[in-house]
Amino acid sequence: MGLNLTLSVLPLFVKEDLGGTxxxxxxxxxxxxxxxxxVRPIAGSIGDRRGRRTLIMGGALIAGLATTMLALANSxxxxxxxxxxxxxxxxxxxxxxxxxxxxLSPADRRGEAASYFSLTIYGSVALGPxxxxxxxxxxxxxxTWLLAGALAISAALVxxxxxxxPDNPPTFVGRRSFLHRAAIRPGIVMFLGLLGYTSFLxxxxxxxxxxxxxxxxxxFTVFAAVVLVLRIGAARLPDRLGPVLTTRISLSFGIAGLxxxxxxxxxxxxxxxxxxxxxxxxxxxxxxxxLVVDTASDDERSHAIGSFSMFFDxxxxxxxxxxxxxxxxxxxxxxxxxxxxxxxxxxVSSGRILGDAEPVTKITEVGxxxxx
Numbered sequence: 554m555g556l557n558l559t560l561s562v563l564p565l566f567v568k569e570d571l572g573g574t575x576x577x578x579x580x581x582x583x584x585x586x587x588x589x590x591x592v593r594p595i596a597g598s599i600g601d602r603r604g605r606r607t608l609i610m611g612g613a614l615i616a617g618l619a620t621t622m623l624a625l626a627n628s629x630x631x632x633x634x635x636x637x638x639x640x641x642x643x644x645x646x647x648x649x650x651x652x653x654x655x656x657l658s659p660a661d662r663r664g665e666a667a668s669y670f671s672l673t674i675y676g677s678v679a680l681g682p683x684x685x686x687x688x689x690x691x692x693x694x695x696x697t698w699l700l701a702g703a704l705a706i707s708a709a710l711v712x713x714x715x716x717x718x719p720d721n722p723p724t725f726v727g728r729r730s731f732l733h734r735a736a737i738r739p740g741i742v743m744f745l746g747l748l749g750y751t752s753f754l755x756x757x758x759x760x761x762x763x764x765x766x767x768x769x770x771x772x773f774t775v776f777a778a779v780v781l782v783l784r785i786g787a788a789r790l791p792d793r794l795g796p797v798l799t800t801r802i803s804l805s806f807g808i809a810g811l812x813x814x815x816x817x818x819x820x821x822x823x824x825x826x827x828x829x830x831x832x833x834x835x836x837x838x839x840x841x842x843x844l845v846v847d848t849a850s851d852d853e854r855s856h857a858i859g860s861f862s863m864f865f866d867x868x869x870x871x872x873x874x875x876x877x878x879x880x881x882x883x884x885x886x887x888x889x890x891x892x893x894x895x896x897x898x899x900x901v902s903s904g905r906i907l908g909d910a911e912p913v914t915k916i917t918e919v920g921x922x923x924x925x
Contacts, residue, residue: 555620555704556643557674557681561758561770562689562697563636567629568759570694575756575885577629579877582755584633586869588640589647593866594731596645597652597859601852605649605656608855609712612645613705621702624695639705640866646708647862652855653715655846664791664843668784671838675784679777682758683770733857735848739796739841740864742906745899746804746837747865749811749892751872753830760814760885761823772827779831784839791840797907799840804900807833811893815886826889838865844907 567573567581600608619638626632651670658666689697732740753776758769766772791799810829813822842861849857876888 554677554681555617555701555706555708556639557677557773558685558688558697558701558704559620559623559681560678560754560773561682561686562694563632564755564758565762565769566694567632571627571629571632573629574877575759575880576874576877578759579755579873579875581629581632581636583751583870583873585636585640585643586751586866586873587871588637588866589644590863590866590870592641593644593648593859593863594733594856595859596648597733597856599645600649600652600855600859604715605653605855606712606715608645608649609653609715610709612642612647612649613708613712615639615642616646617642617702617704617706617709619702620705621699623698623702642705644859644862644866646712648855648859649712649715651842651858651862655854655858660847662789662792663846664839665788667839667842667846668788668791668835672781672784675777675780675834677777679774679781682773683768686768686770731860732863733849733853733860735857736845736860736864738906739844740861742800742899742903743837743841743861744864744868745902746800746807746833746896747868748872748875749807749889749896750830750834751869752876752888752892753811753814753827754869755873756876756880756885756888757823757827760889761820763885764818764820764823766820766823772823775824776827776831776834779828780835783832783835787835788839791836791843794840796840796844797904799836800903800907801900803833803835803837803840804896804903805833806830807837808893808896808900811889811896815890815893818886 563582564578567578573581596608596612616639619635619642623632623635626635654666654670655663685697685701688700757772761769761772806829810826810833813829814826816822817825845857845861846854872892876892879888879891
């Protein structure tokens with residue numbers, strides 16, 4: 554909630570208060586993901602050895618403090634630096650929480666568990682941006698940063714109840730790879746599929762404002778509301794359809810939503826495009842996430858999750874600046890068109906990349922371990 558409170562405020566702050574270009578807006582938004590990508594696999598290894606609690610509490614404190622310090626930032630480099638620090642913290646928080654959820658979930662319902670877990674994320678997307686914008690308009694942008702930071706720090710208190718270190722932490726012989734191999738192929742598909750989504754996150758507020766929507770946070774509310782409804786009502790769909798078919802359906806909706814944003818330059822078009830992209834996001838992550846968890850051994854679950862989520866961050870970090878460059882050279886809707894083309898590449902290549910991902914089998918089956 555704290556981190557998503559900034560979604561509708563940060564682009565306008567960089568663009569209007571600091572005089573940034575669209576490329577710099579994309580950089581400010583995307584630097585968060587690049588920083589998180591750098592440490593997610595490392596965070597996963599820490600989670601396997603020292604427990605989920607360490608990641609959640611430490612990550613929440615770092616992310617909260619960094620977001621609070623945006624109140625002191627008066628230049629774009631300072632904003633980028635604080636966003637990167639927040640990305641480091643969020644990496645630990647997410648990997649720890651996602652691993653704890655999968656620890657508790659039955660093997661045949663992991664896609665469903667991932668859907669329910671992500672409800673917390675998209676619930677905050679529904680509530681955070683409008684609230685952040687309202688706070689900024691009523692008080693100041695600094696008030697938004699302070700509230701966002703306080704909410705993120707409070708997550709550390711909840712994280713104190715997470716599982717601690719394993720009774721028998723895994724030991725590794727020889728050199729351990731930076732990326733877990735179970736995460737690479739699903740991660741590539743995730744990366745290509747999410748470039749369009751990250752362009753939506755980075756520029757939806759600016760696009761909506763230009764179209765004439767007064768409270769741009771409502772676009773994120775519509776997006777998140779669709780995700781919430783579908784992830785509750787169709788949570789088992791990824792488990793039933795399998796990862797490849799679910800991924801193709803998701804990518805198809807993502808392409809359609811981006812094309813709507815490009816072609817229909819009116820408030821109705823913005824809301825419809827957001828809702829269509831929401832359908833894509835509903836199923837893409839749970840399908841590929843469950844595939845990764847099912848393929849990795851239990852002792853390496855956090856490492857696999859950290860490696861997989863790194864591709865999400867890379868898409869977030871690269872997608873914003875990439876579409877920003879296109880927007881500066883042409884216009885913002887053309888940036889959505891380019892993002893749709895990238896998603897089309899992901900759709901065409903998804904079957905070849907994932908290969909015979911169905912049915913899923915584990916690489917190594919390890920019995921459950923007790924945790925303090």
